Amino acid sequence: MTEVNDAPQSPFDDLPEDAAGPDAEAIAEPNAEAALLAALDARDAEITDLKDRVLRAAAETENTRRRLERDKADTAAYAMTGFARDLLAVADNMRRAVAALPAAGESAAVDLVRAGIEATERELIAIFGRYGVTRIETEGQKLDPNRHQAMLEVPSDAHEPGSIVAELQAGYVIKDRLLRPALVSVAKAS
Structure with missing residues:
Protein backbone atom coordinates (compact mmCIF):
# COMPACT_ATOMS: atom_id res chain seq x y z
CA MET A 1 0.00 0.00 0.00
CA THR A 2 1.13 3.47 -0.69
CA GLU A 3 1.46 5.97 1.98
CA VAL A 4 -0.69 9.08 1.63
CA ASN A 5 0.63 12.37 2.98
CA ASP A 6 -2.18 14.63 4.14
CA ALA A 7 0.05 17.69 4.52
CA PRO A 8 -0.55 20.46 1.93
CA GLN A 9 2.02 20.48 -0.76
CA SER A 10 3.98 23.56 -1.75
CA PRO A 11 5.40 24.02 -5.26
CA PHE A 12 8.81 24.33 -3.59
CA ASP A 13 8.56 20.97 -1.83
CA ASP A 14 9.76 19.09 -4.90
CA LEU A 15 12.80 21.32 -5.43
CA PRO A 16 16.16 20.39 -4.08
CA GLU A 17 17.25 22.44 -1.07
CA ASP A 18 19.60 24.92 -2.94
CA ALA A 19 17.13 25.41 -5.82
CA ALA A 20 15.13 27.88 -3.73
CA GLY A 21 17.79 30.49 -4.69
CA PRO A 22 19.79 33.11 -2.88
CA ASP A 23 16.67 35.24 -2.19
CA ALA A 24 15.31 32.54 0.03
CA GLU A 25 18.44 32.75 2.13
CA ALA A 26 18.29 36.55 2.22
CA ILE A 27 14.69 36.48 3.39
CA ALA A 28 15.61 34.04 6.06
CA GLU A 29 18.27 36.39 7.45
CA PRO A 30 17.09 38.91 10.10
CA ASN A 31 19.15 41.77 8.52
CA ALA A 32 17.63 41.22 5.10
CA GLU A 33 14.78 43.65 5.80
CA ALA A 34 17.24 46.33 6.90
CA ALA A 35 19.33 45.78 3.78
CA LEU A 36 16.23 45.97 1.59
CA LEU A 37 15.12 49.19 3.31
CA ALA A 38 18.60 50.67 2.90
CA ALA A 39 18.55 49.81 -0.80
CA LEU A 40 15.11 51.42 -1.16
CA ASP A 41 16.30 54.53 0.70
CA ALA A 42 19.35 54.75 -1.56
CA ARG A 43 17.10 54.39 -4.61
CA ASP A 44 14.76 57.10 -3.26
CA ALA A 45 17.75 59.41 -2.68
CA GLU A 46 18.95 58.77 -6.22
CA ILE A 47 15.46 59.51 -7.60
CA THR A 48 15.31 62.74 -5.57
CA ASP A 49 18.76 63.73 -6.83
CA LEU A 50 17.77 63.04 -10.43
CA LYS A 51 14.53 65.03 -10.03
CA ASP A 52 16.56 67.93 -8.63
CA ARG A 53 18.96 67.76 -11.57
CA VAL A 54 16.10 67.73 -14.07
CA LEU A 55 14.44 70.73 -12.38
CA ARG A 56 17.73 72.67 -12.32
CA ALA A 57 18.36 71.88 -15.99
CA ALA A 58 14.83 73.03 -16.87
CA ALA A 59 15.33 76.26 -14.90
CA GLU A 60 18.67 76.89 -16.60
CA THR A 61 17.07 76.30 -19.99
CA GLU A 62 14.28 78.76 -19.15
CA ASN A 63 16.82 81.37 -17.95
CA THR A 64 18.83 80.95 -21.16
CA ARG A 65 15.66 81.33 -23.25
CA ARG A 66 14.73 84.54 -21.41
CA ARG A 67 18.27 85.92 -21.75
CA LEU A 68 18.25 85.20 -25.49
CA GLU A 69 14.85 86.88 -25.89
CA ARG A 70 16.14 89.94 -24.01
CA ASP A 71 19.30 90.00 -26.15
CA LYS A 72 17.16 89.74 -29.28
CA ALA A 73 14.99 92.66 -28.15
CA ASP A 74 18.10 94.72 -27.31
CA THR A 75 19.62 93.93 -30.69
CA ALA A 76 16.47 95.05 -32.46
CA ALA A 77 16.22 98.21 -30.36
CA TYR A 78 19.86 99.22 -30.63
CA ALA A 79 20.84 97.79 -34.03
CA GLY A 132 14.77 107.23 -30.16
CA VAL A 133 17.94 109.32 -30.56
CA THR A 134 17.64 112.41 -28.36
CA ARG A 135 19.98 115.20 -27.36
CA ILE A 136 21.27 115.33 -23.79
CA GLU A 137 20.28 118.49 -21.96
CA THR A 138 23.23 120.38 -20.51
CA GLU A 139 22.02 123.91 -19.93
CA GLY A 140 21.73 124.62 -16.20
CA GLN A 141 22.50 121.01 -15.27
CA LYS A 142 24.90 119.58 -12.73
CA LEU A 143 27.71 117.46 -14.18
CA ASP A 144 26.52 113.87 -14.57
CA PRO A 145 29.53 111.65 -15.36
CA ASN A 146 27.16 109.10 -16.94
CA ARG A 147 26.00 111.63 -19.55
CA HIS A 148 28.56 114.43 -19.61
CA GLN A 149 32.30 114.49 -20.11
CA ALA A 150 34.04 117.45 -18.46
CA MET A 151 36.68 118.79 -20.81
CA LEU A 152 37.77 121.75 -18.73
CA GLU A 153 37.04 123.61 -15.53
CA VAL A 154 36.54 127.35 -15.57
CA PRO A 155 36.42 129.67 -12.58
CA SER A 156 32.95 131.16 -12.29
CA ASP A 157 31.14 133.22 -9.68
CA ALA A 158 27.89 133.06 -11.68
CA HIS A 159 27.67 129.24 -11.56
CA GLU A 160 27.78 126.89 -8.65
CA PRO A 161 30.87 124.58 -8.56
CA GLY A 162 30.20 121.35 -10.48
CA SER A 163 27.54 122.83 -12.73
CA ILE A 164 27.86 123.02 -16.50
CA VAL A 165 28.96 126.39 -17.86
CA ALA A 166 29.03 125.66 -21.60
CA GLU A 167 28.45 122.81 -24.02
CA LEU A 168 31.40 122.17 -26.31
CA GLN A 169 29.76 119.30 -28.22
CA ALA A 170 26.23 117.95 -27.98
CA GLY A 171 25.68 114.55 -26.43
CA TYR A 172 23.02 112.04 -27.43
CA VAL A 173 21.26 108.96 -26.05
CA ILE A 174 19.51 106.23 -28.01
CA LYS A 175 16.45 105.19 -26.02
CA ASP A 176 18.04 104.72 -22.59
CA ARG A 177 21.65 104.09 -23.65
CA LEU A 178 24.38 106.66 -24.02
CA LEU A 179 25.31 107.17 -27.65
CA ARG A 180 27.83 109.95 -27.11
CA PRO A 181 28.50 111.99 -23.96
CA ALA A 182 28.11 115.75 -24.07
CA LEU A 183 31.48 117.50 -23.93
CA VAL A 184 31.15 120.36 -21.44
CA SER A 185 33.05 122.92 -19.41
CA VAL A 186 32.33 122.88 -15.70
CA ALA A 187 32.39 125.67 -13.14
CA LYS A 188 34.88 125.58 -10.29
CA ALA A 189 35.16 127.84 -7.30
CA SER A 190 37.16 130.95 -8.09
Whole structure:
Protein backbone atom coordinates (compact mmCIF):
# COMPACT_ATOMS: atom_id res chain seq x y z
CA MET A 1 0.00 0.00 0.00
CA THR A 2 1.13 3.47 -0.69
CA GLU A 3 1.46 5.97 1.98
CA VAL A 4 -0.69 9.08 1.63
CA ASN A 5 0.63 12.37 2.98
CA ASP A 6 -2.18 14.63 4.14
CA ALA A 7 0.05 17.69 4.52
CA PRO A 8 -0.55 20.46 1.93
CA GLN A 9 2.02 20.48 -0.76
CA SER A 10 3.98 23.56 -1.75
CA PRO A 11 5.40 24.02 -5.26
CA PHE A 12 8.81 24.33 -3.59
CA ASP A 13 8.56 20.97 -1.83
CA ASP A 14 9.76 19.09 -4.90
CA LEU A 15 12.80 21.32 -5.43
CA PRO A 16 16.16 20.39 -4.08
CA GLU A 17 17.25 22.44 -1.07
CA ASP A 18 19.60 24.92 -2.94
CA ALA A 19 17.13 25.41 -5.82
CA ALA A 20 15.13 27.88 -3.73
CA GLY A 21 17.79 30.49 -4.69
CA PRO A 22 19.79 33.11 -2.88
CA ASP A 23 16.67 35.24 -2.19
CA ALA A 24 15.31 32.54 0.03
CA GLU A 25 18.44 32.75 2.13
CA ALA A 26 18.29 36.55 2.22
CA ILE A 27 14.69 36.48 3.39
CA ALA A 28 15.61 34.04 6.06
CA GLU A 29 18.27 36.39 7.45
CA PRO A 30 17.09 38.91 10.10
CA ASN A 31 19.15 41.77 8.52
CA ALA A 32 17.63 41.22 5.10
CA GLU A 33 14.78 43.65 5.80
CA ALA A 34 17.24 46.33 6.90
CA ALA A 35 19.33 45.78 3.78
CA LEU A 36 16.23 45.97 1.59
CA LEU A 37 15.12 49.19 3.31
CA ALA A 38 18.60 50.67 2.90
CA ALA A 39 18.55 49.81 -0.80
CA LEU A 40 15.11 51.42 -1.16
CA ASP A 41 16.30 54.53 0.70
CA ALA A 42 19.35 54.75 -1.56
CA ARG A 43 17.10 54.39 -4.61
CA ASP A 44 14.76 57.10 -3.26
CA ALA A 45 17.75 59.41 -2.68
CA GLU A 46 18.95 58.77 -6.22
CA ILE A 47 15.46 59.51 -7.60
CA THR A 48 15.31 62.74 -5.57
CA ASP A 49 18.76 63.73 -6.83
CA LEU A 50 17.77 63.04 -10.43
CA LYS A 51 14.53 65.03 -10.03
CA ASP A 52 16.56 67.93 -8.63
CA ARG A 53 18.96 67.76 -11.57
CA VAL A 54 16.10 67.73 -14.07
CA LEU A 55 14.44 70.73 -12.38
CA ARG A 56 17.73 72.67 -12.32
CA ALA A 57 18.36 71.88 -15.99
CA ALA A 58 14.83 73.03 -16.87
CA ALA A 59 15.33 76.26 -14.90
CA GLU A 60 18.67 76.89 -16.60
CA THR A 61 17.07 76.30 -19.99
CA GLU A 62 14.28 78.76 -19.15
CA ASN A 63 16.82 81.37 -17.95
CA THR A 64 18.83 80.95 -21.16
CA ARG A 65 15.66 81.33 -23.25
CA ARG A 66 14.73 84.54 -21.41
CA ARG A 67 18.27 85.92 -21.75
CA LEU A 68 18.25 85.20 -25.49
CA GLU A 69 14.85 86.88 -25.89
CA ARG A 70 16.14 89.94 -24.01
CA ASP A 71 19.30 90.00 -26.15
CA LYS A 72 17.16 89.74 -29.28
CA ALA A 73 14.99 92.66 -28.15
CA ASP A 74 18.10 94.72 -27.31
CA THR A 75 19.62 93.93 -30.69
CA ALA A 76 16.47 95.05 -32.46
CA ALA A 77 16.22 98.21 -30.36
CA TYR A 78 19.86 99.22 -30.63
CA ALA A 79 20.84 97.79 -34.03
CA MET A 80 21.29 101.21 -35.55
CA THR A 81 23.59 102.52 -32.80
CA GLY A 82 26.70 102.58 -34.99
CA PHE A 83 24.85 104.21 -37.86
CA ALA A 84 23.31 106.84 -35.57
CA ARG A 85 26.71 107.56 -34.00
CA ASP A 86 28.14 108.19 -37.48
CA LEU A 87 25.26 110.52 -38.36
CA LEU A 88 25.93 112.61 -35.26
CA ALA A 89 29.01 113.98 -37.05
CA VAL A 90 26.72 115.16 -39.85
CA ALA A 91 24.45 116.92 -37.35
CA ASP A 92 27.49 118.57 -35.72
CA ASN A 93 28.79 119.79 -39.08
CA MET A 94 25.40 121.24 -40.01
CA ARG A 95 25.35 123.17 -36.73
CA ARG A 96 28.89 124.42 -37.42
CA ALA A 97 27.90 125.45 -40.96
CA VAL A 98 25.03 127.56 -39.65
CA ALA A 99 27.30 129.13 -37.02
CA ALA A 100 29.95 129.97 -39.66
CA LEU A 101 27.54 131.87 -41.90
CA PRO A 102 27.50 135.67 -41.66
CA ALA A 103 24.73 137.27 -39.61
CA ALA A 104 21.20 137.05 -40.96
CA GLY A 105 20.07 139.89 -43.18
CA GLU A 106 23.45 140.71 -44.74
CA SER A 107 22.73 138.88 -47.96
CA ALA A 108 19.61 137.27 -49.40
CA ALA A 109 21.68 134.42 -50.84
CA VAL A 110 23.28 133.68 -47.46
CA ASP A 111 19.86 133.79 -45.80
CA LEU A 112 18.60 131.19 -48.29
CA VAL A 113 21.61 128.95 -47.62
CA ARG A 114 21.05 129.34 -43.86
CA ALA A 115 17.38 128.43 -44.23
CA GLY A 116 18.26 125.35 -46.28
CA ILE A 117 20.86 124.11 -43.81
CA GLU A 118 18.56 124.74 -40.83
CA ALA A 119 15.71 122.88 -42.56
CA THR A 120 17.99 119.93 -43.27
CA GLU A 121 19.20 119.97 -39.66
CA ARG A 122 15.61 120.01 -38.34
CA GLU A 123 14.74 117.05 -40.57
CA LEU A 124 17.77 115.11 -39.34
CA ILE A 125 16.83 115.81 -35.69
CA ALA A 126 13.24 114.70 -36.44
CA ILE A 127 14.52 111.45 -37.92
CA PHE A 128 16.72 110.94 -34.86
CA GLY A 129 13.62 111.45 -32.71
CA ARG A 130 11.65 108.79 -34.60
CA TYR A 131 14.35 106.25 -33.81
CA GLY A 132 14.77 107.23 -30.16
CA VAL A 133 17.94 109.32 -30.56
CA THR A 134 17.64 112.41 -28.36
CA ARG A 135 19.98 115.20 -27.36
CA ILE A 136 21.27 115.33 -23.79
CA GLU A 137 20.28 118.49 -21.96
CA THR A 138 23.23 120.38 -20.51
CA GLU A 139 22.02 123.91 -19.93
CA GLY A 140 21.73 124.62 -16.20
CA GLN A 141 22.50 121.01 -15.27
CA LYS A 142 24.90 119.58 -12.73
CA LEU A 143 27.71 117.46 -14.18
CA ASP A 144 26.52 113.87 -14.57
CA PRO A 145 29.53 111.65 -15.36
CA ASN A 146 27.16 109.10 -16.94
CA ARG A 147 26.00 111.63 -19.55
CA HIS A 148 28.56 114.43 -19.61
CA GLN A 149 32.30 114.49 -20.11
CA ALA A 150 34.04 117.45 -18.46
CA MET A 151 36.68 118.79 -20.81
CA LEU A 152 37.77 121.75 -18.73
CA GLU A 153 37.04 123.61 -15.53
CA VAL A 154 36.54 127.35 -15.57
CA PRO A 155 36.42 129.67 -12.58
CA SER A 156 32.95 131.16 -12.29
CA ASP A 157 31.14 133.22 -9.68
CA ALA A 158 27.89 133.06 -11.68
CA HIS A 159 27.67 129.24 -11.56
CA GLU A 160 27.78 126.89 -8.65
CA PRO A 161 30.87 124.58 -8.56
CA GLY A 162 30.20 121.35 -10.48
CA SER A 163 27.54 122.83 -12.73
CA ILE A 164 27.86 123.02 -16.50
CA VAL A 165 28.96 126.39 -17.86
CA ALA A 166 29.03 125.66 -21.60
CA GLU A 167 28.45 122.81 -24.02
CA LEU A 168 31.40 122.17 -26.31
CA GLN A 169 29.76 119.30 -28.22
CA ALA A 170 26.23 117.95 -27.98
CA GLY A 171 25.68 114.55 -26.43
CA TYR A 172 23.02 112.04 -27.43
CA VAL A 173 21.26 108.96 -26.05
CA ILE A 174 19.51 106.23 -28.01
CA LYS A 175 16.45 105.19 -26.02
CA ASP A 176 18.04 104.72 -22.59
CA ARG A 177 21.65 104.09 -23.65
CA LEU A 178 24.38 106.66 -24.02
CA LEU A 179 25.31 107.17 -27.65
CA ARG A 180 27.83 109.95 -27.11
CA PRO A 181 28.50 111.99 -23.96
CA ALA A 182 28.11 115.75 -24.07
CA LEU A 183 31.48 117.50 -23.93
CA VAL A 184 31.15 120.36 -21.44
CA SER A 185 33.05 122.92 -19.41
CA VAL A 186 32.33 122.88 -15.70
CA ALA A 187 32.39 125.67 -13.14
CA LYS A 188 34.88 125.58 -10.29
CA ALA A 189 35.16 127.84 -7.30
CA SER A 190 37.16 130.95 -8.09
